[in-house]
Amino acid sequence: MNIALFGKLIQLLIKEKMAYRGDFLLSAFAQIVSYGGEYIVIWLFMKRFPLLAGWTWPEIALLYSFGLLTYAIGASFSFVQMRELEGQVRQGTFDNLLIKPINPYFYLISRGFNLAYVAHITISGAVLIWAIGQLNVQWTLLNWAYVLLAVVSGAMIQAGLLTAIGAATFLWVRAGFLFTIFFRLKEFISYPLPLFGTFIQLLLTIGVPLAFVNFYPAAFLLAHDSAPLPGWAMWLAPLVGPLVYGLGYLLWTSGANKYQGAGG
Amino acid sequence: MDSFELHRYVYKLPVNAFREQLRFCMDLLSVGEFAHKPVRQLSLGQRMRVEIAMALLHEPRILFLDEPTIGLDVMAKDQIRQFLRAVNRKKPTASPGRNLPGRSLPRASLPGALPDERRYGVTTYMMFAVKSFTNQLAYRSEVWLRLLGNLLAILIQVEIWRAVIGSSGQEGASLDQMITYSILNPLLLALLSTNVSEAVDSSLKSGSIATELIRPLSYPLYLLAGSLGLSLYKLAFTVAPAFALAGLLFGVLPPASPMNLLAFVAALLIAMLMSFLLGYLVSLLAFWLMSHFALSWMLGGLITIFSGSFLPLWFYSSGWAAVAEALPFQYLGYVPAAVYLGTMTDEAMWRTLAIGLIWAAALLLLVRWLWSRAVRRLIIQGG
Known part of the structure; x- marks a missing residue:
């Protein structure tokens, strides 16, 4: 079955990584240093300016970690796979995937499943746990369930958007520039949404719903103003993920079905 | 065609000899019909012929060809063989490599004597800078x-500074200053991001580093020229327009004084040099x-x-x-912007810039030493 196949693939990938253990660990360490740098700069900033749009340092740390954690989970299933799609379509190696007797999307994402995001997950998870400890939140069962759902949903939003960009590859072949836009927009959600103008707020809520990844869930948990949407918007957060991911998947499969090769 | 020209500079060929040899090669290989197309639009056979022509431009004494006709059709194979025969007739002393079907010669390996001591003028490197600039025009x-x-x-x-500083500006810097700072810095980062370590890494992995080292010119300077061309391109096409646009959208302060502007240019040059050296340092460490x-x-x-x-x-x-002031990284962001805004006293500013030059010189010595070690190591590994 598919799950068994996925397990087998993961097993092989771990084996592959462990063959160059030193290199893998060094890269993981370097990524932790790199993201640690981002955290340190924000921390230095918050030391000097204790409130950013009404948010304190542990709150910003929670917001940032939510974004990074969901990105790491979502991207391990999508980013590198979708980025390399362009080369595969151009060189025709994508055809190899289509003749396998399993769902090509499933095969693509599991074969390319990226273990390198372990570093992202380690640092964002650690800071997230620290931030939760610092914050004065009533940790009811409902809140825990909500956090869990929000993480899953956030990861699905990120993966769904990256998948949709991958689908654009079938249409235009050259779609790498969309990743650049995605990462630029993702920078906005490191900070509370009310900092930015209405246009950016609406863009990140409706157009590219990245605000549902971390801002709306965090605003709910921390009882902050969740403008531009009313308070009940937080219940949308767990729904937006499956919706975006489903749309991304549909776009991808319909793109793959129309795929005729890059020509030549 | 540009690549041919570049080659002339690299090997310091006299113009006339170059023209003659180029015509000879182009006629026999019928390169003429596609000489002006960009390389990536050429077919495999066309590219192979261009490469052979290129290799012969400086009339090397010996030329090794490793399966030069692999993957080509019969006609192209025949043409290349005829051409090699003609080359042999023209210069009997030259001994071109064999290209018999099914017989391959060992790959040309890195010779023990690396880039010779001939000194190359600035023009050669300028050509590489121009090439890197024009390459970018394709994007x-x-x-x-x-x-x-x-x-x-x-x-x-x-937006962040607007939120925390407000109009009062009590925090030691005015909002206008912070906005200017926020406009300068992302643009500085964009300008300074080099592709040096990626470039060295990919030529290490593909093995093309061997041909790059074989050329009679200094590899570090060749890299510097490439990165300079890239920076100039970014300056002209993205950084300067973005600066103008951002100035219109958010409002930007002028440099604090003409002298600050002058010092800013100096700080910018130090930043570019330092960013190149740091990228190069990383790529050298990657040899290990x-x-x-x-x-x-x-x-x-x-x-x-x-x-x-x-x-x-x-x-x-x-x-x-x-800690930050004791490290060289401040020259990549804080120093140029602070110099522009004139937040330091004149004396402190010039002292900071002088220390920056010392940092750059120290980095330069370090990379020179590492480079000599790295080249030796590369030879020991043997391609």
């Missing part, structure tokens, strides 16, 4: 994208670690923390500020 459609990306990065920082990714990530992290690119050093708590 003209991405100009808008980079412009937009720069503006978004600026927008985030501007076999991958530059980990080091590039770490360097990126250090730059994020200590460059003061987002948060000016004057907002750092005293311990962190002291």
Whole structure:
């Protein structure tokens, strides 16, 4: 079955990584240093300016970690796979995937499943746990369930958007520039949404719903103003993920079905 | 065609001899019909013929060909063989490699004597800078994208400063100053991001480093020229327009004084040199670690923390500020912007710039030493 196949693939990938253990660990360490740098700069900033749009340092740390954690989970299933799609379509190696007797999307994402995001997950998870400890939140069962759902949903939003960009590859072949836009927009959600103008707020809520990844869930948990949407918007957060991911998947499969090769 | 010209500079060929040899090769290989097409639009056979012509331009005494006709059709094979025969007739002393079907010669290996001592003029390297500049012109459609990306990065920082400083500006810097700081810094980062370590890494992995080292010119200077061309391209097509646009959108202060402008240009040059040297340092260390990714990530992290690119050093708590001031990374962000705004006293400013030059010189010595070690190591590994 598919799950068994996925397990087998993961097993092989771990084996592959462990063959160059030193290199893998060094890269993981370097990524932790790199993201640690981002955290340190924000921390230095918050030391000097204790409130950013009404948010304190542990709150910003929670917001940032939510974004990074969901990105790491979502991207391990999508980013590198979708980025390399362009080369595969151009060189025709994508055809190899289509003749396998399993769902090509499933095969693509599991074969390319990226273990390198372990570093992202380690640092964002650690800071997230620290931030939760610092914050004065009533940790009811409902809140825990909500956090869990929000993480899953956030990861699905990120993966769904990256998948949709991958689908654009079938249409235009050259779609790498969309990743650049995605990462630029993702920078906005490191900070509370009310900092930015209405246009950016609406863009990140409706157009590219990245605000549902971390801002709306965090605003709910921390009882902050969740403008531009009313308070009940937080219940949308767990729904937006499956919706975006489903749309991304549909776009991808319909793109793959129309795929005729890059020509030549 | 440009590549041929470039080759003439690299091997210091006299113009006439170059023209004659080029005509000879182009006629026999019928390169003429596609000489002006960009390389990536050529077919395999066309590319192979161009490469052979290129290899013969400086009339080498010996030429090794490793399966030069592999993957080509019968006609192209025949043409290449005829051409090699003609070359042999023209210069009987030359001994071109064999290209019998099914028989391959060992790959040309790196000779023990590396780039010879001939001194190359600035023009040769200028040609590489120009080439790297014009290569970028092929990505003209991405100009808008980079412009937009720069503006978004600026927008985030501007909004943050608007939120925390307000109009009062009690925090030691006025809002206008912080907005200017936020416009300068993302653009500095965009300007300074080099592709040196990626370039060295990919030529190490593909083995093309061997041919790059074989050329009679200094590899580090060749890299520097390439990165300079890239920076000039970015300056002209993305950084300068983004600066103008951001100035219109958010408002930008002029340099504090003409002297500050002068010092800013000096700081910019130091920053470009230092950014190149740091990227090059990482790529040299990759000769030992076999991958530059980990080091590039770490360097990126250090730059994020200590460059003061987002948060000016004057907002750092005293311990962190002291560390940042003792490190060279501040020259990649904080120093040029602070010089532009004139937040330092004149004396402190010139002293900082002088220390920056010392840092650059120290880095230069370090990379020179590492480079000589790295080349030796490469030979020992043997391609």
